[in-house]
């Protein structure tokens with residue numbers, strides 16, 4: 091019986107330690123998943139990145155629309171779970187195990203996040219510094235400070251980052 095407690099404790103610790111680096115696991119509801127993807131309005135063949143991809147439900151919903159989906163998730167239990175659950179979409183879905191603050195943003199057309207308010211400014215800076223092309227961002231529940239959203243739908247905020255080519259100095 092002791093091993094059951096040990097396994098339970100390990101799983102508990104894995105879900106808890108994540109809060110040192112970001113939001114704890116709380117999945118987006120199915121209705122909001124559909125609405126988030128509608129807001130992003132990505133086309134088949136485009137790429138969605140999810141920072142903190144949880145159980146992978148957004149990645150799978152994106153893949154069902156023919157969208158490439160890249161997830162970053164710190165909790166190894168959720169990484170294994172989402173990889174297994176996404177097996178049939180493996181051509182479209184990649185789940186990276188790791189801390190998204192330590193990974194550069196991949197080439198992506200859209201980003202989905204469900205973080206905490208305290209991380210939103212850091213996220214804004216990360217996108218501005220690392221985006222290689224224009225990006226649409228949907229954030230569930232939390233807003234980017236001092237940035238105007240272009241749409242709001244049931245707690246989902248849509249933002250646009252218009253990243254231009256690097257400016258060359260004249261003279």
Ligand SMILES: C[S@@+](CC[C@H](N)C(=O)[O-])C[C@H]1O[C@@H](n2cnc3c(N)ncnc32)[C@H](O)[C@@H]1O
Nearest residue numbers: 111112113115116117118142144163164189190
């Ligand atoms: C609020 S949940 C949202 C899950 C999923 N995005 C969804 O909407 O269903 C936040 C997720 O981010 C993960 N997470 C938190 N901080 C992280 C970090 N620094 N790097 C990678 N994943 C992180 C958590 O383990 C959790 O699964």
